[in-house]
Amino acid sequence: MSVSDMTASETRPGDSRFFQRSGPFGLEQLAKASDSDVVAAASGKSVAAFRGVAPLHVAGPDEVSFLDNRRYLPLLAETKAGAVILSPAFSDKLPPDTAGLVCKAPYLAWARVATLFHPDPKSTGVRHPTAWIADDADIGENVEIGPFAVIGSGARIGRDTIVASHASIGQSVEIGSRCRIGAHAAISHARIGNRVTLYPGVRIGQDGFGFAVGPEGFETVPQLGLVVLEDGVEVGANSTIDRGSMRDTLIGAGTRIDNLVQIGHNARLGRCCIVVSQAGISGSTELGDFVTIAAQAGLIGHIKIGSKARIGAQCGVMSDVDAGADVIGSPAMPFREFFRNVATLRKLSRKSSD
Amino acid sequence: MSVSDMTASETRPGDSRFFQRSGPFGLEQLAKASDSDVVAAASGKSVAAFRGVAPLHVAGPDEVSFLDNRRYLPLLAETKAGAVILSPAFSDKLPPDTAGLVCKAPYLAWARVATLFHPDPKSTGVRHPTAWIADDADIGENVEIGPFAVIGSGARIGRDTIVASHASIGQSVEIGSRCRIGAHAAISHARIGNRVTLYPGVRIGQDGFGFAVGPEGFETVPQLGLVVLEDGVEVGANSTIDRGSMRDTLIGAGTRIDNLVQIGHNARLGRCCIVVSQAGISGSTELGDFVTIAAQAGLIGHIKIGSKARIGAQCGVMSDVDAGADVIGSPAMPFREFFRNVATLRKLSRKSSD
Amino acid sequence: MSVSDMTASETRPGDSRFFQRSGPFGLEQLAKASDSDVVAAASGKSVAAFRGVAPLHVAGPDEVSFLDNRRYLPLLAETKAGAVILSPAFSDKLPPDTAGLVCKAPYLAWARVATLFHPDPKSTGVRHPTAWIADDADIGENVEIGPFAVIGSGARIGRDTIVASHASIGQSVEIGSRCRIGAHAAISHARIGNRVTLYPGVRIGQDGFGFAVGPEGFETVPQLGLVVLEDGVEVGANSTIDRGSMRDTLIGAGTRIDNLVQIGHNARLGRCCIVVSQAGISGSTELGDFVTIAAQAGLIGHIKIGSKARIGAQCGVMSDVDAGADVIGSPAMPFREFFRNVATLRKLSRKSSD
Incomplete structure (x- = not known):
């Protein structure tokens, strides 16, 4: 089967066998959730109950879709989405039977509407009978603990947190409320805030x-130190x-930290940083x-990266980076310099081989 | 103990404590399995029963070995393998007591002969008493499920599949027949075909x-989408x-995907691609x-790589790559250009420091 | 909360909820453990019982601290450490109430003093009732086996070894004495020496x-081969x-191998090598x-790296490296050449854009 053949047979987004579903919702509810203005369909057609979200080329009349990139305008023209x-810039491109939810930040609005239809899984509050929980662990209200999870002596877990199967929570570890601890996560020597999400297989505190x-x-x-994850952190x-x-x-x-990232001992990341997959911080x-570290970038130890700096993919950072700077290359240099170097070398190389 | 000392004490390949063994097999059986022609030993010596495979310098008269590289011809001259x-090019170099199994694709032939002696582990069909299996999971015939494995509600597993210890199969996940799901694998939100092999610790569907x-x-x-693995996929x-x-x-x-590889959401890989360890696809x-991505290469998001393209190790791919192209470097460029750049810069750099 | 605010609220090193503690110890005991000479405090003040270790800016009179870098001299001047x-070079900079433990290798001395106060966890000798151990496994004296660990048929584990929760030890695997096998480790097809430490989630022998x-x-x-880990190996x-x-x-x-490192089949590492996180050896x-491979470096297959060679971070090694050589870059080249190239290209590039 080729990749393109496969497309036709794929599952629809948000399949109820795999995902929570909520709704239906009316247009006004969606507008409120997404802080958008309603633009009625030009044809006057009105949909009472929206049942889900879908991409432009798949969505039907009772579904919501979104557009945030000019290059998908052809799909907008043909969409059957209700x-x-x-954004306001595209609202005059809506097909006649499609209403608009017009706003300045369509992707954020989309996040909220999609979350309305597909809320995060909530804790069931059930402690699986096969889980092993130390007698002196302090487990809050409505905590869900999956099969074969281990909660160590003196560990504390806040209310509404979900601990998935095979997770291992070490001695004295503190976890706040409304966290999601993924399957096979291993946590020791750590204090973890509220609303923290750890994906399967994370290793924290070794x-x-x-x-x-x-x-x-x-x-x-x-x-002899710990790992501290403040509120809302995610680890891939x-x-x-x-x-x-x-x-x-x-x-x-x-x-937010993506998959397969390494963070070395004593490292300190500020608020709302983004660390993309396979990056390493020594x-x-x-x-x-608000620092961004792109995929596969590496930072040596004992350096400082200023706020809002952006480190490019595969960048090798060997010294401090100023706040707000954009660097790439190995060793790291400003974006402009990197691409100028690339062009210069190409030119010299061609000349040299003439 | 030094590395070289260790060599002497190492286990022989295919040690029966660790590996399945089958056989013995006669030369004709081996020839048939490997689609080879038999060349009798020059001395007329004939071995009735071959018992296993071994490298040239280790193999004895009742073992089969192989050669696929000219630089090992000295080992061929001294081998005691039966x-x-x-390949035909080397068949006149066989020592007098050694028979030849002559074919155009010796490595493929080797794969098949070695598999004959050491077949893949087959499912025992045993569900370990400690495994936790949801009542409404649909488990096919002769499925082996290891200790502390978890099979979620509504999951489907096809016949002859092996699920190793501590694996976690999430709600509604579909797995085909004759798959091997490694220890500690975590799978959610996924549909998996037949003969798929997942190695220990893979994380699918987060x-x-x-x-x-x-x-x-x-x-x-x-x-809101899934992960789909088609038939025969392997994930390291x-x-x-x-x-x-x-x-x-x-x-x-x-x-085939190697160890510690990251594949981002919505990515699509075609048939028979190779993704080597620590590569990342955004x-x-x-x-x-038939695309090859070598080790530690990184591909940014939203690009297209044509069939049979080869992406070199540590390559940083920032734009589309044509079918059949060979690229390397960061940013990616044709192999020739990359090595010409390296040579040019070395020359200029030496001149500059004179 | 900002990163700097957090500092104030952090836990003290060696918190007894998370770490073993031993002591107190007198100054002479510490001097002996660390092979140091005692320099009495200039003020004549003498501390009878030291209770722990702490960094210079945090330590109190009953704690030991250390200095191994000139740039922390200002902290030494203000420390309250007992x-x-x-090193001898800094012993005249001690504040009046602080004694010195003077030695040529302060970091090593520090390792030993810190280990005195915080010894490695010892095996409890307890086999958790939920662990699944094959009848014919050969488990030595005083082996600790955690919850939901699996020990396969014919496996052998030496005395005083600790096997953490959810670890999976495959059929016939041999593990020596005084090892620590981390949570969720999966080991098959392997022979492992004494005093080996495997961190959570390592995958050995697939x-x-x-x-x-x-x-x-x-x-x-x-x-058909195994993995052999000799004595004292650590895998992150x-x-x-x-x-x-x-x-x-x-x-x-x-x-010593750090986190998220990939080691390919048939690779051979000598004694006392260091492989830093996210490096890959084909x-x-x-x-x-004594080879050092820095973070994110990659080595292609079938090459030889001489003893005491040092491979820089993100280096791409495509050919043999001589003993004692220092290389960096992709493709790898001597350190000097790499940085000369960087300087040359920068110069040419600026000229070219003038």
Whole structure:
């Protein structure tokens, strides 16, 4: 079967076998949830009950879709969606039977409307009979604990948190309320805030990579700090965050870390940073707030990255980066310089081979 | 103990404590299995029963070995193997007591002969008493389920599939027949074909990295697609494949993914692609068939890679790649251009420092 | 909460809720453990009982701290630590109430003093009632086995080893004494020495990435070797080591591997190598002793890296590296050449854009 053949047979988004569904909702409810203005369909057609979300080319009259990129305008022209979320710039392009939900931030509006139809799974409050929970663990109200999860001695878990199957919560670990701890997550030596999401297979709180050279090989330096994840942090599947050596490794509130990311001991990330998959942040490096680290970038240890700096994909950062700077390349340099270098080398190389 | 000392003490390949063994087999059986022609040993010596496979320098008279590279000809001259798989070009180099299994594709022949002696583990059909299986899961005939595995509500598993210890199969997940699901694999929101192999620790179907910027931080965009793995796909240890946002993330039939690979949401890989360890494919990027992505390469999102393209190790791909093209470097460029650049810069750099 | 605000509220290092504590110890005991000379406090003040370790700016009179970098001299001047480990060069900078533990290798001395106060967790010898242990597994004295761990048929585990929760030890696997096997580790097809530490989520012994191209797609080549980890090896969280195809994959004594590292089939690492996070070593590549591979570096297959070579971060190594060489860049080149290239290109690029 080729990739394109497969497209036809794929499941519709939000399939109820896999996803929670809510609704139906009226247009006014959707407008309110998404902070949008309603533009009625030109044909006067009106849909009473919207039942879900779908992309432009798939959506039907009782579904909501969205547009946030000029290059999908041809799909907008042909959509059968009952309503489309879009910016004022495109509202005059709506087909006659489609209402508009017009707003300045269509992607954010989309996030909210889609969440309305497909809310996050809520805790069932059920502790699976196969889970192993220490007698002195402090489990809040309505905490869901999955099969074969382990909750260690003295651990504390706040209300409405979900702990998935096979998760391992170590001794004295603190987890706040409304968290989602993914399957097979292993957490030790950590304090975790509220509304934190850990994806399957994250490893939090293991020893950092610390050792001294002794006469007969390496000798381990005890790693005596914790990992602290502030409120709203997300950590992607199979990512690893080592605990600090003499202070805590710290991830600031709202920061989102993707899959297969490595965070070394004593690192400190500020608020609302983004760390994309397979990036690595070495020990004791500090990030300000709203820093973006693109995929596969690597930061050496003991440097400082200023707030709102953006580190490009595969970038190798060997020294401090100023707040607001955009760098890329290995070693890192300003975006402009990097692409100028690329052009210069290409030119010289062609000349040289003439 | 030094590395070279260790060599002597190592286990022989295919140790029966660790591997299934089958046989013995006669030369004609081996020739048939490997689509080879038999060349009798020059000395007239004939071995009735071959008992296993081994490398040239280790194999004995009742073992089969193989040669597929000119640089190992000295080992061929000294081998004690009873038979050697090799191409016609080398068949006149066989030592006198060694028979030849001569064929055009020795490595493929080797794969088949080695599989004859060491077949894949078959399902025992045993459901371990500690596994937790939802009442409404649909488990086919002769499915093996390991200790502490979890099979969620409504999940379907086809006949002869093996689910190893601690695997977690989420609600409504579909898995075909003759699959091998590795230890600690976590699968949710997925449809998986037949003969799929997932290595330990793979994470399939978790949310993609999708969020909008709201007034008080990032807001999650619901990820409403699935992961679809077509027949024969393999996914290496601790690799991660995120589910799609509004369509499915799709891995085409026969594609092989190595360890620690990241596949972003909505990505589409064609048939028989190869993705080597620690490579990353960002969201919504599409690959044709027979594409090779070497180790640690990274592809940004929303690009297209044509069939049979080859992406070099550590390559950073920022734009579309034509079918059949070979690219390397960061940013990606044709192989020739990359190595010409390297040579040019070295020359200029030396001149500049004179 | 900003990152800097958080600092104030963080836990003290070695918090007894999370870490073993030992002591108190007198100054002479500490001097002996760390092979240091005591320099009495200038004020004549003497502390009878030291209770723990802490960084210079946090330590109190009954705590030991250390200094190994000139840039922290200002913190030394203001420390309230009762004793500080430091080199002879800085011993005259001690504040009046602080004793010195003076030695040539302060970081090593620190490792030993910190270990004195915070010894490694010892095996409790308890086999958790939920663990599943094959009848014919050979478990040594005083082995601790955590909840939901699985020990396969014929596996052997040496005395005083700790196997954490959810670990999966496959059929016939051998593990030596005084090892620590982390939570969710999956081990098959392996022989493991003494004092080996595996962090959570390591995958050891799965099939390497080996297949031949057949008429209808890829055909798997059986992987018939093992993984051998010699004494004292450490493998970081979520790292993966594939078993050999026809010989063993081998990690030499004392080698330390960080998180998210990939080691391909048949690779051989010598003694006391260091492999930093997210690095990858491809199949059949061989390292001598005391080789350092920095973060995110990648080595292609079938090459040799000489002893004491150092491979820089993100380096792409495509050919052999001499013993003692320092290389960086992709493709790898000597450090000097790499940085000269960077400077040359910058200069040419500026000129070209003038």
